[in-house]
Amino acid sequence: MSFIARITRSPIPFDAEAGADAQSLFAELPPEMREVLAGTAGCSPYLRGLMARQPEWLAEALFRDPGEVLASEFERLRPMSQTDLKTGLRQAKGRVALLAGLADLAGVWSLEEVTGALTDFADLSVDLAMKAVLAREFERGKFPGKTLDDLDDAGGMVALAMGKMGAHELNYSSDIDLIMLFDESRYEMGDFLEARSGFIKATRRMTSLLSDITGEGYVWRTDLRLRPDPSVTPVCLAMEAAERYYESVGRTWERAAHIKARPCGGDIGAGEAYLERLRPFIWRRHLDFAAIQDAHDMRLKIKEHKGLHETGSLEGRNLKLGPGGIREIEFFTQTRQIIAGGRDASLRLRGTVPALARLAETGWIPHRLAASFTDHYRYLREIEHRVQMVADARTHALPTSAEGFDRIARMCGQGDTAAFKAGIAERLVEVREAAEGFFAPGKKGGGASTPTAEPEIVSRWRRYPALRSERAQEIFERLKPDLLARLNAAPRPDEALSAFDGFLSGLPAGVQLFSMFEANPHLRALIVDIASTAPALASYLSRNSGVLDAVIGGRFFAPWPGKMELCVALGQLLDETDDYEEQLDETRRWLKEWHFRVGVHLLRGIVDSAEAGRQYADLAEAVLTALLPAVVENFAHKHGRMPGRGGVAVGMGSLGAGWINSRSDLDLIMIYDAGDAEVSDGPRPLPVVQYYARLTKAVLTAITAPTSEGRLYEVDMRLRPSGKQGPVATSLSAFESYQKNEAWTWEHLALTRARPVAGSLRLKEDVEAVRLSVLEQPRDVAKVLEDVRDMRRRLSEAKGQQGPLDVKRGPGGMQDIELLAQAGALLTSAHARRTPPQLAAAARHGWLSKAEAEQLTATYRLARSVQSVGRLLVDGPLDPETLGQGAKEVLARETGLEDLDALMAELAARRAVSAEIIDAALERTDIGGKGKA
DSSP: OOTGGGOOOOOOOOOHHHHHHHHHHTTTSOHHHHHHHHHHHHHOHHHHHHHHHOHHHHHHHTTSOHHHHHHHHHHHHTTOOHHHHHHHHHHHHHHHHHHHHHHHHTTSSOHHHHHHHHHHHHHHHHHHHHHHHHHHHHHTTOSTTOOGGGTTTGGGEEEEEOHHHHTTOOOTTOEEEEEEEEOGGGSOGGGHHHHHHHHHHHHHHHHHHHHOOBTTBOSOEEEOTTSSSTTTSOSEEEHHHHHHHHHHHOOHHHHHHHHSOEEEEEOHHHHHHHHHHTHHHHSOSSOOTHHHHHHHHHHHHHHHHHTOOOOSOOTTOBTTTSTTSHHHHHHHHHHHHHHHTTTOGGGOOSSHHHHHHHHHHTTSSOHHHHHHHHHHHHHHHHHHHHHHHTTTOOOOBOOSSHHHHHHHHHHTTOSOHHHHHHHHHHHHHHHHHHHHHHHSOOOOOOOOOOOTTHHHHHTTGGGSGGGOSHHHHHHHHHHHHHHHHHHHTSSSHHHHHHHHHHHHHHOSOOHHHHHHHHHOHHHHHHHHHHHHHOHHHHHHHHHOGGGHHHHHTSOTTSOOOOHHHHHHHHHHHHHTOOOHHHHHHHHHHHHHHHHHHHHHHHHTTSSOHHHHHHHHHHHHHHHHHHHHHHHHHHHHHHHOSOSTTEEEEEEEHHHHHTOOOTTOOEEEEEEEEOTTOOBOOSSSOOBHHHHHHHHHHHHHHHHHSOBTTBOSOOEEOTTSTTGGGSOSEEEHHHHHHHHHHTOOHHHHHHHTTOEEEEEOHHHHHHHHHHHHHHHTSOOOHHHHHHHHHHHHHHHHHHOOOOSTTOOSSSTTSHHHHHHHHHHHHHHHTOOOOSHHHHHHHHHHTTSSOHHHHHHHHHHHHHHHHHHHHHHHHOSSOOOTTTOOHHHHHHHHHHHTOSSHHHHHHHHHHHHHHHHHHHHHHTTOOOSTTOTTO
16 A cells, blocks of 8 residues: 555644745645645654655655655665665665655654564674675785684674664664674684674774764764673674673663663574573573662663753753653663563563553553553653654653744644643653552561560671671561561561571571562561461571462462473473483472462461362373473483383372472382383493483482482382392383282382372373283282281381371371271272272272261361471471460361360371271171172
């Protein structure tokens, strides 16, 4: 569609005489087009001059689609030599500026189309200028080892577009901000200095070609000062040197600047690889709320330096840097991106408007605020363009005269200048107030009284590692009144304060965490809740405060996603990096966050202990499912792929039964099927037995080894065939033979809870088939019961019950009931893995009465609730004498009993009855007609 056909509105002519000039230039054009041109000429001397210089080109361009006109200009430039390019680029700049100006004023292009066209031309200009100056040097042999054949990727040189150019948001009269780099790995060490010198010269010639003012004007004012330490570094840097700078002394504003960084000319691939290497610098792994203060400090410095404080007047107001201006919206958006972009890659967008939309979609800002800021941003940018169009001036200042405001109002299509000014003022106030609320919220504390022990405890807080820096102390002093007020409101203030003291003393650093607390009051409430009820969880938090990031992420209190979704999510996370050590750390970070989520949900009663146990088991299975392929792939680099059908991890004990608690070990055995293979096929092949033994040890190391992010789980492999004396990995055929011909009764009891949890699907099915065939074998009931009684006796002698809240050990405890349930499953050939269904199977076959099975199940579930909550509340044994009031209340709530005394009485009574049932059952040899087996 032609330019003229797409006109949707016309500016009001401002200068009648100038308008007449424009109309006389284009007398043959339709009246509506002459009106647009007349208004443009009257409002913008700069555009009027561009029209006068090339009327024939414009007259022809107006009857074509503006996008086509732009593309044809680009194509005209591409084959030009350096000599022709100097004039060609300047002529093209005038045409692109005129085209964009007319398309903007006539409403043919949106703001994004205008800035996109300007940016696309800037990209092309930089790329052509760079390659033009390099072509001459390559042709003359001035670059070591480079010829014209290397020109396509500029010999490793790349221009990074920064700021508005990087975001495709160039102003009508912008400078272009560039960082010039070269890939030093493309050159031998002895050639490095010569190459660097060549690239420095090429950069200077390139910027001269773009920036020098000639009779044709200039192309772009070029600014190279965003590079690392510009006062002492050359205009073109080796990538390695830039990376070292950012890794060692890079500042928050430089991180923010790199959000918009984009390779725009030269070796685009090398530029993208460089930015990927900088990703850990730009996007911090944890939520970075400390960036708010950094951005606020930067705002204040800009205002002080430029003298841009609120005056209440629009005359001369800086639309970009002044209060409520464009930069406020950009700062707000980029700071939110910095805070959360390390965790959510979808927030790593260069454009301001797309980033605002994405922040709203992910719950980081309200949709209403995103829509408001987007509307204000577009409006202020359009006015900024019109201010710059008047005389091609690099200015962001509104006019200082009534005539000037009339001009801009007409360029915006508005005839009422007073209403126009009022609208601008209203928008600036709204942006300023919203930005101030984010960057500099009220600092007032809670103001409530504090616990009586406060002075003694609080006086030592400044000596803790988390408060060793001045900045941490400053933030914490603002937080302290509110925190102390919340602690004082806890059921037992002194207990809560003491627990919070323990949390604070264990923190290695405080700035990031305190900044997060300052920005999120509900986090302060959560930490006080945890400190007053679960000291063990508070202690865990002090060592792993990064897990609080998940609370801010938006889905912390969403429904449980399920095992499959967890497996997929962790798998995708590990696929994002090829570095094995990073995969191990990512898995640990991922697990800690989800583990914390389950704990908080249990603590707050969102889930009960039964559901929490299933969720903890889901997490363990997801870790094994996602991590096993990463371990195998890393192992295969040396020793080849898994021979045969591969291997599976089999969960035993509570993991196999699908219910574990917050501090459970994982009971595992590893089974493989090498088929006919004898050795692996890697660079360093291994016999299959040795291969799978070493692979199993690699899996154990991946799970249990402490990295910088801690360990995943402790693993117990004593339930494998032959126990500690057996190989760490067993072939499927050996496993089947052992279980059917050599295994002890206790090993068959353990098999009742076995479940393949990770690895080859077909092999999982075969392992399960072996399990069922073993369980269905005929049994000597008397021998099984004798062995079970012996095991029960050994367990009792090894370690008896440790206090009234030790629900695991001793007669009638969890261990006792599990042992009986496994015996029932073994004697009745039941397929069930969990204790309640195993007891139900024993009742169906008559070994237990229905009432006995129900009594044992009720006792087991009560005990399991106490154990699950207890492991979350305290690090050691549950001691009634040392439990805090908050912990007692959580136990009472979870078990449905009035208080701790009632709970202990109920446990004792139930355990006594259960012990009697177990004593009697272990003497019964007639089980569903199997007594003579």
